[in-house]
Amino acid sequence: MSASSAYPFDPLSEADDVVPAPRPGGIAARAAAMARPAAAADYLSGLNPEQREAVETLDGPLLVLAGAGTGKTRVLTTRIAHILALGLARPYEILAVTFTNKAAREMRERVGKLLGQAAEGMQWLGTFHSIGTRILRRHAELAGLASSFTILDTDDQIRLLKQVLAAENIDDKRWPARQLAFAIDGWKNRALAPKDVPAGEAQGFANGRGAELYALYQARLKQLNAVDFGDLLLEPIKLFRDHPDVLEQYHRRFRYMLVDEYQDTNVAQYLWLRLLARGSTNLACVGDDDQSIYGWRGAEVENILRFDRDFPGAKVVRLERNYRSTGHILNAASHLIAHNQGRLGKTLKPQTELGDKVTVAGAWDSGEEARQIGDEIEALQSKGHKLDEIAILVRASFQMREFEERFITLGLPYRVIGGPRFYERAEIRDAMAYLRVVASPADGLAFERIVNTPKRGLGDAALKQITERSRADEVPMLEAARRLVAGPDLKPKPKAALKELVQAFDRWAALVDNVPQSELAERVLEESGYTDMWTKDRSAEAQGRLENLKELVRSMEPFENLRGFLEHVSLVMDADAGRGEDAVTIMTLHAAKGLEYDTVFLPGWEEGLFPHQRALDESGRAGLEEERRLAYVGLTRARRRAKVWFASNRRIHGLWQSSIPSRFLDELPEADVDVIEAPAAYGGAYGGMGGAYGASRFDKAEPFASTYDTPGWRRAQESRGAASPGPGARRSGPMTIEGELVASSSAPRSAFKEGARVFHQKFGNGTVVEVDGNKLTVAFDKAGHKRVVDSFVKAA
DNA sequence: GATGGGGCGTTTTTT
């Protein structure tokens, strides 16, 4: 591939591609560039040797195994800067792919900081989906689409599938559209076209009609000139396979390819990359197999584990120097993750002092856990710690509520990441649907969404007529509506309403190029009666919805035009929750990947919740290992303090369930962990034990050993095979791993003596009648004899 | 077209 021959005849060239700088051509120029003393470049100077190797290994496939906090983004951005600085490629000849818009934004910013405006020219820096869109728009006609195709989100997808199911007379009670959507998503993740769906899998839906329905859905998408998210990857793959000439253009274009978070790629993304990488083997993938936590949505850890076989001659660079966390935290995380099999194997090397040990603490129930953590945060705050540097990372979002409630009571500012997102709110989707119809009158799904919102007397009957007309005449819904208005078939009332709507859309469409989009949006929402609908609504949320609409209009301003805005929204479904006042962050472990905080609280480390029972049930050992990686991600978010909690009782689906500490606690190395159990450690605010709320682990012999009797653990052991103790293996004493004693919470013997007066949160005052290790039998004055663990009582 | 009752699901989430 000769560089000079590719230009200026590259059919991909666009006006914005043309840069005045002469192209550095040929081997000689490259060699000369390479020979330049790299030390002169100060962007390289702050790198450690491994990072530097990752940056400077420019030829051939490269896998950078970057452990948590080892400077992954830095390597990626510096590598781009290096390629550009050496003149090996121009900005638009580098393909840099990320998973999220946030990551893409961050990369662009950081390259910009290194190089100034060169980052602007990086048109091929983006998410898999945004780059897929770009490619597909250029060659839409080859995929049977117009380049103005719309991108459907999950909601539209479901609606469309419902139509398909209805048309096929399939009872969507028995076979819900959601489920089909889920299946199709899965197939698309694995790059399976309808004809490729394994017979066995298609069997699973609507009596074997799964693949057929998938095909019908795809046909409907084409009719609507629409694609779903999966298609943004699949269509380019098809395109590349069917049109080698097109692929060839991209081969010539992308001289260097970089992929972030490679461990999260699914089959489709992998194939997409492979096709593109055939042109240039200058493919650099960065990832961490230990941070693969998206298996449940199609990510294949295998991709990263297999890299050197997929790309022969690949160089593998390991980044193990961790600059983020202190020693105990890293040791704990490393030791934990070492329990996983099938890793490429890295050990994080601390670069700073040991710091504080990871703490493990137990609470009576989840409310207690929230109170204790709240208190600890207040204590940190009073010592001058910033709330912005504190995060609570939970396994499941239902855990968040208790913290929120507690923090509201305390008046502690917090922010929740996740939850229903801006663009998923009903009012925003409605508004967007109006705008979509204005921008592309053929968008039938959008039209359908708002045809009777607000209510204008166009109910099921009218909608059915429009749909039928649309199908009969093979025209979009809006056009069908127009024809119906002109014809005799509609009753007077709906006819008048529909006429008004069609005219309104005509009026708005005429404004698209003449009025700024935010102004247009305002008018649309006003004139359609949509704003009015919420103004009149007396429900509690109405006010907030109106605010959201205002926010939407405001957010449109910076865009060039309506089209640009709509494209942005379909691909960038995040409205950055702006950092406001100093506040504690509450989010899921999944959402925390890539972030870091001085202090991290990790509540809910209990069997069933974390590892989550469903992960174990559905995916066995693989599920357990993914959960363990999640625990690893959680711990490695902490710079200086990691504080793990478990509660002995938790309300799940409304029922109080007693729980057992997570096996992950047993997997933390004792040397790096402080198990906090003495009542004095937190003022002895414990609630009651046993009795009314059932047994807790403290009621049994060998507290942590009891972990190994849970059904989930047994299942995991069974699926793990011969390497480990068999089903139901009983252990006695603290667990050891590789000869090391790991965390054990068993207090050798109680500080309380027979006859001592004690106080218990739930049962009140009582007298100790028997001491057995750390378990006491107490005669409570009111509650009678109870067996409790000494850490749950304090001296009265 | 609004209202209420019944049924169902209830891990993680991006694009």
Add this chain to the structure above:
DNA sequence: ACGCCCCATC
């Protein structure tokens, strides 16, 4: 236990 979605009913 709870919320959400769908449908039936008025």
